[in-house]
Structures are given as structure tokens and as C-alpha cells.
Amino acid sequence: IAxxxxxxxxxxxxxxxxxxxxxxxxxxxxxxxxxxxxLGLGLRLIHYSNTAGTTGKGEVPDGYSVSRANTDDFPLTLxxxxxxxxxxxxxxxxxxGNYGYTFGSGTRLTVV
Amino acid sequence: GxxxxxxxxxxxxxxxxxxxxxxxxxxxxxxxxxxxxHAGEAPTFLSYNVxxxxxxxxxxxxxxxxSKGYSYLLLKELQMKDSASYLCAVRDSNYQLIWGAxxxxxxxP
Numbered sequence: 001i002a003x004x005x006x007x008x009x010x011x012x013x014x015x016x017x018x019x020x021x022x023x024x025x026x027x028x029x030x031x032x033x034x035x036x037x038x039l040g041l042g043l044r045l046i047h048y049s050n051t052a053g054t055t056g057k058g059e060v061p062d063g064y065s066v067s068r069a070n071t072d073d074f075p076l077t078l079x080x081x082x083x084x085x086x087x088x089x090x091x092x093x094x095x096x097g098n099y100g101y102t103f104g105s106g107t108r109l110t111v112v
Numbered sequence: 113g114x115x116x117x118x119x120x121x122x123x124x125x126x127x128x129x130x131x132x133x134x135x136x137x138x139x140x141x142x143x144x145x146x147x148x149x150h151a152g153e154a155p156t157f158l159s160y161n162v163x164x165x166x167x168x169x170x171x172x173x174x175x176x177x178x179s180k181g182y183s184y185l186l187l188k189e190l191q192m193k194d195s196a197s198y199l200c201a202v203r204d205s206n207y208q209l210i211w212g213a214x215x216x217x218x219x220x221p
Contacts, residue, residue: 042116042199042211043155058208090154100145100157101209 140205
């Protein structure tokens, strides 16, 4: 692993089903983030974690939950998927301070 | 509210120069980032400005004016591989990134 790994790459999910998107980084970055990207809109922050053991809500947290049990992993769970959660989901991480974010390759999720 | 504005789409010619503008209104300012995103791929970091002025990095330069809430990304000697979306993002007083919707840059031969 080099950087951030997201899984799955893509998924078609029935509405009402539960789904966990996985994100793992090997850079020992303190902060991690989950974004969704929709056509015509900027990246929107769902949840974030400044350090292991802590999480916070972003701009669009409803319907999503996260956990940060250790530095490397930051899974995103959709408890009961709805069609409006169809999007491309990016996980990102950063070092504390004035550094840019490193992004995973994304998960394309379609809820039908 | 917080707002980042950048043009939706721009077209330029291979070998030319293009300037992509970004204006912002945010609660606080702790730096401005530019990212490049090719279609179907993840954004990748291009530049970071926190003080006024020009930062140059090869063919790419980024400028910031904090008093005007304005930045631009300048791309020189355009290549076909520069066809991508360019995202402007501002870190606000809570150290969260606020993202613009991105500018799709189309390079023509």
C-alpha cells in the first residue's frame, strides 16, 4: 500500500441496505476526511477525524456515520442507503499543519 | 455563508497560457489550495498559498490576494495532458477546506 486505499471501487446498492466504504492510509497522517463529489458541486465534507479516537461532522453528515479506532482506518457507513446518496465518495488524509490533502481513488456508489 | 467561485469551463490552445480565477468569501482564512482532477480520478495537490503574492512551480503558478479574496492559477506552455478540472479550496477559521465546484479546462490542439 502506498498512500490511501479505498474499497470498493464501485458498488450498486439497493435502497435501504447498509453499506460500509473502507479507507486505509499508510502515511501515518493524523487527520482523515470523507467527501462526496456530485456533478456541478464542489467536494462536500461528510465527516472528518483530526486524530484517532475523535470524529466530527462536516457539511452533509446526515445518513452517514464514521469511526476512527486507529490512525490508519476510517470507514464510512451508510445505515440505510437512499438514492440521493448516489455519488462518488473520496477519502482523504493530511498531516497536521499547512499541508495539502492526499486523496484515495474514490468509490462510485449507485443507490437504486 | 461561505462561497468559492470559479468559472465552470474554459478552453485554451496547446502551447498557450491560461489563467483560472477563484474568488472566495469564507469565515476566516488559513490558506488556499489548488488541486488538479482528471476525469474519473482523485484530486491531486498542485499548490498552496497563505501569503499574498505569486508561488511558482514549474509550468504552474498560483497567486493570492487576501484583501481581495482572490486567487488565480496560471498554466503556461499548455499540454494536452493539462486537460482536467482545477479545484480551488480555502481553509477556513476551523481549519476545514471549503471547495469550489471546479473549472473544467479543455485543451485544443
